[in-house]
Amino acid sequence: MNIIERDPSDPRRKPMNPGLKFLLELGPGLVFFFTTIRGEWLAEKFPVLSHLGEPILIATAFFMVATALSLSASxxxxRSLPLMPLVSAIVVFVFGALALYLQDKTFAFMKPTIINSLFGVTLLGGxxxxRSLLGYVFDSAFQLDAEGWRKLTFRWGLFFLFLAVLNEVVWRNFSEATWLYFKVWGTIPITLAFTFSQMPLIMRHSLEDKPGKEEKAGK
Incomplete structure (x- = not known):
């Protein structure tokens, strides 16, 4: 039994509903946001949580739990673990544990930088x-020919590096509250806008719309 999800071209790969997959990947981030906002209230209602530290550290602990639950659901x-969320989870657990142990929220601020940099370098390195590794993320949503996956992987690799730099700029130059709101209500719209901007490329290289293209790609 393969623990890691199979290659997108493997017929034995069990697909997941794209909407559900998106929800499982987005869920932990929303948990982090709302727990940070309500961190002080949670500490008052459940005093044991105050031992974790300030609200952002309480949210970090909740984020780690939510990430574990998301992977468990997948x-x-x-019966497999999605590759990129798994890599993200490893970073979350390592940096989250360091933040809680050292009581240093810097690790929480830098986590998006590390994750996005890792994704960007991995995609471009692949x-x-x-190897067009982006297929592991989007194959449930659409099917592209080899050239389409290469171009899309390159663009997403650069975009992840852009997000890493942007996170560094925001957390180092603005308030904690600004960073928190940007992390959810800034990063998500930017990512969605970038995703929609790639639709012309996706349509040009879609195998679903051009079935004859799949045969050429296999030759």
């Missing part, structure tokens, strides 16, 4: 070895 539904 495992129950597909292209150097002839």
């Amino acid at each position: 495992w129950l539904l597909t 292209l150097l070895f002839g």
Whole structure:
């Protein structure tokens, strides 16, 4: 049994509903946001949480739990773990544990930088070895030919690096509250806008719209 999700071209790969997959990946981030906002209230209602530290550290603990639950749900539904959320979870657990142990919220601020940098470098590095790894993320949503995956992977690799730089600029130059709101209500719209901007490329290289293209790609 494969623990990590199979290659997108593997017929044994069990697909997941794109909407559900998006919800499982977005959920932990929303938990972090709302727990940070209500951190002081939670500490008052449940005094044991005050031992974790200030609200952002309480939210970090909740984020780690939500991430673990998200991966567990993916495992129950597909009997495999999605690659990029798994990598993200490892970073979350390592940096979250450091933040809680050292009582240093800097680790929480830098987590998006580390994750986005890792994703960007991984996607661009995969292209150097002839692998379009973005297929692991989006294959449930659409099917592209090899050239389409290469171009889309390159663009997303650069976009992840852009998000990493943007996170550094925001947390180092603005207030904690500004960073928190930007992390959810800024990053998500920017990501959605970038995703929609790639639709012309996706349509040009879609195998679903051009079935004959799939046969050419296999030759």
